Amino acid sequence: MPLFDQLYNFAHWLTQNREEAEDLVQETYAKALKGFSSFQLGTNFRAWMYRILRNTFLTSRTGLRATMSVSLDAEEDGPEVAVESTTPETILIERSSQHLVQSAIDELPMHLREILLLCEVEEMSYQEIAETLSIPAGTVMSRLWRARKALRSNLQKLQTR
Numbered sequence: 001m002p003l004f005d006q007l008y009n010f011a012h013w014l015t016q017n018r019e020e021a022e023d024l025v026q027e028t029y030a031k032a033l034k035g036f037s038s039f040q041l042g043t044n045f046r047a048w049m050y051r052i053l054r055n056t057f058l059t060s061r062t063g064l065r066a067t068m069s070v071s072l073d074a075e076e077d078g079p080e081v082a083v084e085s086t087t088p089e090t091i092l093i094e095r096s097s098q099h100l101v102q103s104a105i106d107e108l109p110m111h112l113r114e115i116l117l118l119c120e121v122e123e124m125s126y127q128e129i130a131e132t133l134s135i136p137a138g139t140v141m142s143r144l145w146r147a148r149k150a151l152r153s154n155l156q157k158l159q160t161r
Contacts, residue, residue, distance in 0.1 A: 002050050006122055010050065013058050013117050016106065027060070028053040046124070047131035054114065054132065106155035112147035119144055 007028060011021035031052050032039075039048055104112060118124045118132060119140075124146075130137040 003046060006046075007053055010117060010122060011053060011057070011127040013105075013121070014054075014110075014114065024053065024057055024060075027056050031056060044128055044131055047128045050118070050122075050128075051134065052122075059157065064118060100158055104151055104158055107148060107154045108150055112150055113145060115140060115143045116147040116151065 003066075004025070008021055010023050011145045012018065015021045016025060019116040028049065032049060035052075035105065064145070105116065114133070115129065118129045119126075124132065125136045126140045133140070135143075
Protein backbone atom coordinates (compact mmCIF):
# COMPACT_ATOMS: atom_id res chain seq x y z
CA MET A 1 0.00 0.00 0.00
CA PRO A 2 1.62 3.24 -1.11
CA LEU A 3 2.57 5.78 1.57
CA PHE A 4 1.27 3.59 4.41
CA ASP A 5 4.12 4.25 6.86
CA GLN A 6 4.15 8.00 6.20
CA LEU A 7 0.38 8.29 6.51
CA TYR A 8 0.39 6.26 9.72
CA ASN A 9 3.14 8.43 11.22
CA PHE A 10 1.25 11.61 10.39
CA ALA A 11 -2.01 10.14 11.71
CA HIS A 12 -0.27 9.14 14.93
CA TRP A 13 1.09 12.66 15.39
CA LEU A 14 -2.37 14.08 14.85
CA THR A 15 -4.29 11.67 17.05
CA GLN A 16 -1.67 10.93 19.71
CA ASN A 17 -3.13 7.41 19.88
CA ARG A 18 -1.99 4.24 18.10
CA GLU A 19 -5.42 2.66 17.65
CA GLU A 20 -7.03 5.91 16.54
CA ALA A 21 -4.21 6.46 14.03
CA GLU A 22 -4.72 2.96 12.63
CA ASP A 23 -8.45 3.62 12.24
CA LEU A 24 -7.75 6.96 10.59
CA VAL A 25 -5.34 5.46 8.04
CA GLN A 26 -7.77 2.63 7.30
CA GLU A 27 -10.59 5.11 6.74
CA THR A 28 -8.28 7.23 4.55
CA TYR A 29 -7.51 4.29 2.27
CA ALA A 30 -11.19 3.36 2.09
CA LYS A 31 -12.12 6.91 1.07
CA ALA A 32 -9.25 7.05 -1.43
CA LEU A 33 -10.38 3.82 -3.07
CA LYS A 34 -13.99 4.98 -3.24
CA GLY A 35 -13.03 8.36 -4.66
CA PHE A 36 -10.12 7.30 -6.86
CA SER A 37 -12.05 8.31 -9.96
CA SER A 38 -11.81 11.92 -8.73
CA PHE A 39 -8.00 11.78 -8.64
CA GLN A 40 -6.59 13.76 -11.53
CA LEU A 41 -3.70 12.05 -13.28
CA GLY A 42 -0.60 14.21 -13.34
CA THR A 43 -1.33 15.76 -9.95
CA ASN A 44 0.44 14.97 -6.71
CA PHE A 45 -0.83 11.63 -5.38
CA ARG A 46 0.99 12.05 -2.06
CA ALA A 47 -0.62 15.43 -1.40
CA TRP A 48 -4.01 13.98 -2.39
CA MET A 49 -3.67 11.14 0.13
CA TYR A 50 -2.52 13.47 2.91
CA ARG A 51 -5.45 15.79 2.19
CA ILE A 52 -7.87 12.86 2.52
CA LEU A 53 -6.24 11.85 5.81
CA ARG A 54 -6.31 15.37 7.19
CA ASN A 55 -9.91 16.00 6.16
CA THR A 56 -10.96 12.64 7.58
CA PHE A 57 -9.23 13.52 10.84
CA LEU A 58 -10.88 16.93 11.04
CA THR A 59 -14.38 15.74 10.15
CA SER A 60 -14.48 12.53 12.15
CA ARG A 61 -12.48 13.54 15.21
CA THR A 62 -15.51 13.27 17.51
CA GLY A 63 -16.80 10.21 15.67
CA LEU A 64 -13.58 8.33 16.22
CA ARG A 65 -13.67 9.09 19.93
CA ALA A 66 -17.25 7.90 20.23
CA THR A 67 -16.56 4.61 18.45
CA MET A 68 -13.21 3.75 19.95
CA SER A 69 -13.03 0.12 20.89
CA VAL A 70 -10.88 -1.76 23.33
CA SER A 71 -8.40 -4.15 21.78
CA LEU A 72 -8.80 -7.76 22.86
CA ASP A 73 -5.27 -8.60 21.86
CA ALA A 74 -2.96 -8.56 24.84
CA GLU A 75 0.12 -6.56 24.09
CA GLU A 76 3.04 -8.34 25.61
CA ASP A 77 6.25 -6.50 26.02
CA GLY A 78 9.11 -8.85 25.41
CA PRO A 79 12.36 -8.51 27.28
CA GLU A 80 14.48 -5.64 26.10
CA VAL A 81 17.84 -6.64 24.78
CA ALA A 82 20.70 -4.45 25.94
CA VAL A 83 22.82 -2.98 23.18
CA GLU A 84 26.47 -2.64 24.03
CA SER A 85 26.81 0.90 22.68
CA THR A 86 24.13 2.30 24.96
CA THR A 87 24.09 2.73 28.67
CA PRO A 88 21.18 3.37 30.99
CA GLU A 89 22.29 6.99 31.19
CA THR A 90 22.29 7.52 27.42
CA ILE A 91 18.89 5.86 27.12
CA LEU A 92 17.49 8.12 29.84
CA ILE A 93 18.91 11.25 28.19
CA GLU A 94 17.59 10.22 24.76
CA ARG A 95 14.11 9.43 26.09
CA SER A 96 14.07 12.65 28.08
CA SER A 97 14.96 14.68 24.98
CA GLN A 98 12.36 12.87 22.86
CA HIS A 99 9.72 13.44 25.53
CA LEU A 100 10.66 17.12 25.75
CA VAL A 101 10.35 17.64 21.98
CA GLN A 102 7.12 15.61 21.85
CA SER A 103 5.63 17.70 24.64
CA ALA A 104 6.68 20.94 22.93
CA ILE A 105 5.10 19.81 19.64
CA ASP A 106 1.92 18.67 21.43
CA GLU A 107 1.46 22.17 22.84
CA LEU A 108 1.36 23.73 19.37
CA PRO A 109 -2.05 24.62 17.92
CA MET A 110 -3.19 22.07 15.33
CA HIS A 111 -2.66 24.36 12.30
CA LEU A 112 0.98 24.94 13.31
CA ARG A 113 1.64 21.34 14.37
CA GLU A 114 0.46 19.89 11.06
CA ILE A 115 2.58 22.33 9.01
CA LEU A 116 5.66 21.51 11.08
CA LEU A 117 5.12 17.75 10.84
CA LEU A 118 4.46 17.77 7.10
CA CYS A 119 7.60 19.81 6.48
CA GLU A 120 10.06 18.42 9.00
CA VAL A 121 8.90 14.85 9.56
CA GLU A 122 7.28 13.98 6.24
CA GLU A 123 9.76 16.17 4.29
CA MET A 124 7.11 17.60 1.98
CA SER A 125 7.91 20.60 -0.16
CA TYR A 126 6.09 23.87 0.43
CA GLN A 127 4.06 23.22 -2.73
CA GLU A 128 3.05 19.72 -1.56
CA ILE A 129 2.01 21.12 1.82
CA ALA A 130 0.03 23.88 0.10
CA GLU A 131 -1.79 21.28 -2.02
CA THR A 132 -2.40 19.02 0.98
CA LEU A 133 -3.84 21.77 3.16
CA SER A 134 -5.48 23.74 0.32
CA ILE A 135 -3.69 26.96 1.26
CA PRO A 136 -1.30 29.25 -0.65
CA ALA A 137 2.44 28.49 -0.53
CA GLY A 138 3.04 31.87 1.14
CA THR A 139 0.74 30.85 3.97
CA VAL A 140 2.70 27.62 4.32
CA MET A 141 5.93 29.58 4.72
CA SER A 142 4.51 32.02 7.26
CA ARG A 143 2.84 29.29 9.31
CA LEU A 144 6.02 27.23 9.24
CA TRP A 145 7.99 30.22 10.52
CA ARG A 146 5.44 30.75 13.32
CA ALA A 147 5.43 27.02 14.13
CA ARG A 148 9.22 26.91 14.47
CA LYS A 149 9.19 30.05 16.60
CA ALA A 150 6.46 28.63 18.85
CA LEU A 151 8.27 25.28 19.10
CA ARG A 152 11.47 27.05 20.13
CA SER A 153 9.54 28.98 22.76
CA ASN A 154 7.79 25.84 24.04
CA LEU A 155 11.12 24.02 24.31
CA GLN A 156 12.64 26.87 26.29
CA LYS A 157 9.68 26.90 28.67
CA LEU A 158 9.80 23.15 29.16
CA GLN A 159 13.56 23.16 29.79
CA THR A 160 13.24 25.74 32.55
CA ARG A 161 10.57 23.79 34.42
